[in-house]
Amino acid sequence: MPHPYRACLLLPVLWQAAAVCADEAPLADLTLEELVRLDVAAVSRKAQKLSEMPAAVTVLSAEDIRRSGARSVPEALREVPGVNVAQIGGGRWAVGVRGVEGRFSNKLLVQIDGRSVYSPLFSGVFWEALDVMLEDVERIEVIRGPGASLWGANAVNGVINIVTRKATVTRGSLVSANLDDQGRAVTAVRQGFDLEGIGALRVYAKGSELERSRAADGKSDLDRNYGWNTGFRMDGAGSGVDAWMLQGSSYRRTSVENIQTAAAAGYGGLLPLQFEFEGSSLTGRYNWGLAGGEASVQAYLDHQWANVAAYGKGTVNTADLDFQHRLVPSGRHEMMWGLGSRYTQTEIEATTAVLGITPPRRQFRVMSAFVQDEITLVPQTWKLTLGGRFEYSSTSHFEPQPTARLMWTPTLADSLWASWSRAARTPSIGESDATILFGLQATPPGSPFPAVAMVSQPGAGWRPRAERLDALELGYRHNLGNGSFEAVVFHHDYRRLISGTTGAIGPGVVPIPVVPYYAPIQYMNRGNVSGVRSTGLELGLDLPVTANLRLQASYTVMDTAARRSTDPITTAFGRALETSSPHHWATLHTLINLGRGRELDLMLRRMGAIGQGDVPAYTSVDLRYGWRVNRSFELAVVGQNLFDPLHLEYVSNFFPGQPAYQPRRGYVQGVWRF
Amino acid sequence: MRRLFLIAVLVALGLGGLLAVASPPPGEYQIKAAYLLNFARYMEWPASRLPGGAALRLCVLGRDPFGGALTSLDGRQVNGHEVRVRSADSLELAMECHIVFVSDSEERRMGLILRGLALRGVLTVSDIDGFAEAGGSIGLVTEDERVRFDINQASLQRDSLRASSQLLRLGRNVIGTKGP
Numbered sequence: 001m002p003h004p005y006r007a008c009l010l011l012p013v014l015w016q017a018a019a020v021c022a023d024e025a026p027l028a029d030l031t032l033e034e035l036v037r038l039d040v041a042a043v044s045r046k047a048q049k050l051s052e053m054p055a056a057v058t059v060l061s062a063e064d065i066r067r068s069g070a071r072s073v074p075e076a077l078r079e080v081p082g083v084n085v086a087q088i089g090g091g092r093w094a095v096g097v098r099g100v101e102g103r104f105s106n107k108l109l110v111q112i113d114g115r116s117v118y119s120p121l122f123s124g125v126f127w128e129a130l131d132v133m134l135e136d137v138e139r140i141e142v143i144r145g146p147g148a149s150l151w152g153a154n155a156v157n158g159v160i161n162i163v164t165r166k167a168t169v170t171r172g173s174l175v176s177a178n179l180d181d182q183g184r185a186v187t188a189v190r191q192g193f194d195l196e197g198i199g200a201l202r203v204y205a206k207g208s209e210l211e212r213s214r215a216a217d218g219k220s221d222l223d224r225n226y227g228w229n230t231g232f233r234m235d236g237a238g239s240g241v242d243a244w245m246l247q248g249s250s251y252r253r254t255s256v257e258n259i260q261t262a263a264a265a266g267y268g269g270l271l272p273l274q275f276e277f278e279g280s281s282l283t284g285r286y287n288w289g290l291a292g293g294e295a296s297v298q299a300y301l302d303h304q305w306a307n308v309a310a311y312g313k314g315t316v317n318t319a320d321l322d323f324q325h326r327l328v329p330s331g332r333h334e335m336m337w338g339l340g341s342r343y344t345q346t347e348i349e350a351t352t353a354v355l356g357i358t359p360p361r362r363q364f365r366v367m368s369a370f371v372q373d374e375i376t377l378v379p380q381t382w383k384l385t386l387g388g389r390f391e392y393s394s395t396s397h398f399e400p401q402p403t404a405r406l407m408w409t410p411t412l413a414d415s416l417w418a419s420w421s422r423a424a425r426t427p428s429i430g431e432s433d434a435t436i437l438f439g440l441q442a443t444p445p446g447s448p449f450p451a452v453a454m455v456s457q458p459g460a461g462w463r464p465r466a467e468r469l470d471a472l473e474l475g476y477r478h479n480l481g482n483g484s485f486e487a488v489v490f491h492h493d494y495r496r497l498i499s500g501t502t503g504a505i506g507p508g509v510v511p512i513p514v515v516p517y518y519a520p521i522q523y524m525n526r527g528n529v530s531g532v533r534s535t536g537l538e539l540g541l542d543l544p545v546t547a548n549l550r551l552q553a554s555y556t557v558m559d560t561a562a563r564r565s566t567d568p569i570t571t572a573f574g575r576a577l578e579t580s581s582p583h584h585w586a587t588l589h590t591l592i593n594l595g596r597g598r599e600l601d602l603m604l605r606r607m608g609a610i611g612q613g614d615v616p617a618y619t620s621v622d623l624r625y626g627w628r629v630n631r632s633f634e635l636a637v638v639g640q641n642l643f644d645p646l647h648l649e650y651v652s653n654f655f656p657g658q659p660a661y662q663p664r665r666g667y668v669q670g671v672w673r674f
Numbered sequence: 675m676r677r678l679f680l681i682a683v684l685v686a687l688g689l690g691g692l693l694a695v696a697s698p699p700p701g702e703y704q705i706k707a708a709y710l711l712n713f714a715r716y717m718e719w720p721a722s723r724l725p726g727g728a729a730l731r732l733c734v735l736g737r738d739p740f741g742g743a744l745t746s747l748d749g750r751q752v753n754g755h756e757v758r759v760r761s762a763d764s765l766e767l768a769m770e771c772h773i774v775f776v777s778d779s780e781e782r783r784m785g786l787i788l789r790g791l792a793l794r795g796v797l798t799v800s801d802i803d804g805f806a807e808a809g810g811s812i813g814l815v816t817e818d819e820r821v822r823f824d825i826n827q828a829s830l831q832r833d834s835l836r837a838s839s840q841l842l843r844l845g846r847n848v849i850g851t852k853g854p
Contacts, residue, residue: 027704027705027743028708028710028711028746028747029705030708030712031712032712032716032840032841032844033707033844035705035708035709035712036819036820036821036822036823038705038820038821039819039820053782166804166807168807169804169807195771237828237849237850241810243785243809287785289789292789292790293789294785294789296784326783326786328765328786328787328790329764329765334783379763381702412737412738471725483701500684519828530761
């Protein structure tokens with residue numbers, strides 16, 4: 001049978017031709033059998049699901065993650081505008097949203113299926129301990145800017161939500177094997193089960209040893225990262241309106257890096273430092289109808305253990321309970337509210353001169369409430385969102401976190417939004433209680449001591465307060481149906497940032513192995529003393545050029561300025577924040593479908609220089625060739641950093657780690673689904 | 675730095691202008707509109723819900739992604755019913771419809787919508803990921819560059835809707851069936 005509509009579908013780029021077809025709607029006469037066999041000219045991306053939100057949101061779909069060739073969550077985030085991803089070493093990453101960051105981007109909240117993986121110990125995420133099975137990730141949502149009204153304190157600069165697939169859609173088996181050019185393997189296995197009448201279950205396990213980084217000479221390896229994780233997820237059958245989910249996970253990971261101690265009078269050098277991480281968690285969630293609306297309750301238990309060589313070890317146990325209720329829309333209002341409660345207990349053994357934390361045992365309680373109202377001012381055109389989160393914590397003051405967002409949608413494809421929000425970040429245990437040796441600083445010649453030890457401690461009588469951010473954002477989004485363009489301008493004003501001021505010299509000394517065998521201590525007293533402002537622009541483009549060629553590009557430019565201080569240590573801290581991320585960076589991803597299941601991806605990335613650690617600018621080129629051999633087997637060959645033998649991406653600002661260079665890499669991956 | 679910023683803003687405005695001229699290729703949603711008409715053909719409503727000769731209301735809830743492909747179906751005849759296409763501005767209005775296409779702009783409210791439309795004899799269709807799994811009647815999925823559909827038989831039975839055997843046979847997945 002001849003198909004008159006074919007011509008229309010084969011000309012997706014000739015918009016006018018396609019529009020003519022739309023008027024005629026010849027497809028409507030097709031039967032179901034014909035429809036299911038019909039090829040789609042251009043498939044729209046299901047990524048802009050949150051595009052109706054007046055916020056800077058990017059959603060990475062499973063397909064985006066697969067095509068990026070990423071083997072870890074940070075790698076997958078590299079192409080999101082406003083997100084700066086830099087590899088510190090094997091498995092170690094600095095992931096920051098809108099700057100003001102470091103190895104522990106303490107203003108970024110990361111969640112896996114609603115469970116926070118943000119560590120209260122150092123206010124950040126131990127990316128080196130987080131090995132997610134990407135094959136079963138459904139999407140990653142990245143919300144830039146304060147998301148506090150919905151996600152809570154610490155969602156200051158942004159939120160990263162990792163959402164895994166429901167067990168009801170992973171009923172089969174999956175084996176994924178990955179081998180890199182250094183001969184290290186990553187293997188993941190998943191098995192799904194149908195629980196007759198109840199729902200579905202999947203169990204999975206993943207083991208990996210990650211590629212090592214190189215020293216500046218390009219030859220010797222300097223770090224290691226290996227471990228395993230395993231878990232399960234169970235979901236209720238999706239026939240009814242109520243839904244439930246239960247999942248658990250366990251992991252163990254070891255990460256080894258070198259600490260570089262300052263060479264003073266022949267003393268110094270590299271010191272291997274081994275981190276060990278273990279943890280388990282159990283999360284349950286239930287959704288049901290309540291008063292015409294929809295409610296959900298989620299609870300989780302989380303246990304983490306970490307050991308840092310001989311310097312310290314600690315456990316963190318968390319119990320969290322959350323309730324949310326979306327009310328049935330009434331008139332112009334669409335309300336949502338929720339309550340949350342979290343209990344955290346920490347026990348840390350660290351009493352050396354390098355790291356000391358007192359008191360060793362602590363407990364925190366956080367109670368929170370949020371409310372949000374989406375008000376339709378003019379149907380389909382103007383929408384105002386007002387929200388606020390109120391948090392009471394046993395460690396800091398009452399912190400109201402309000403937000404106001406206005407969205408204007410003049411046409412079906414364009415939306416313009418503006419927002420003001422205030423967010424707060426609770427101080428970590430490390431910040432409120434730790435005494436940390438930052439390093440030895442060489443003294444000028446002629447001094448009686450070859451070096452002074454720089455030690456950070458809580459300032460006398462300091463009552464830690466939450467850091468505060470006021471953020472203004474202006475965004476524009478153009479929906480291409482098949483693609484999108486987005487531009488966001490932001491201005492962030494941070495106050496009460498925790499940093500140091502110059503303290504006393506002594507008491508106490510730190511032993512060193514050269515004459516006179518000790519170094520005096522220069523204390524740095526921590527307090528809420530710094531202020532920083534950052535302004536920037538984020539651009540994102542997803543452009544379908546033809547049915548088989550798509551371009552995705554991002555560009556971010558940002559400027560950070562710290563408030564001046566008369567104190568040299570506060571000034572140095574401000575300078576470190578100003579220079580902790582590049583001024584601008586850009587990515588370009590070309591996706592080509594070669595037909596018959598073959599695909600080619602070319603990824604270009606240009607990162608500006610980072611002042612802190614003297615990291616030069618670099619350009620990297622990655623290439624991916626994927627082949628879906630048949631319905632159950634898929635093969636990919638990936639080459640990373642192809643035209644640059646070695647580059648440095650970041651120097652850890654937390655420990656004085658040895659700079660780790662990233663060499664040219666390659667890997668082969670096979671995924672079987674059956 | 676300031677100059678770079680300015681250049682970036684200009685580039686952004688330029689790109690925005692360029693994109694405003696180009697409109698999206700509609701292929702996928704033309705096919706989805708054709709599916710909706712076919713679902714009307716192969717689905718049976720209780721006579722109390724859709725009396726013989728009455729108009730069959732086909733509604734879009736949320737932002738209309740069809741770009742005219744659906745409104746062109748307005749006035750067609752299906753099994754002796756005239757199809758009336760309209761957009762439902764609220765959940766209350768959607769309850770009056772026989773087929774409701776839930777636009778992906780409504781993903782955040784999906785649970786709320788499904789609860790509101792349950793037990794009202796409404797066939798819910800959407801291309802939101804996991805729609806049929808979450809309790810919707812029919813979920814449209816794009817797979818291997820073809821549009822397929824999943825049917826949630828349990829929700830159809832709950833709403834006293836009857837899908838023809840042909841519809842069930844062509845579905846990619848049929849959820850909630852316990853034997854024949």
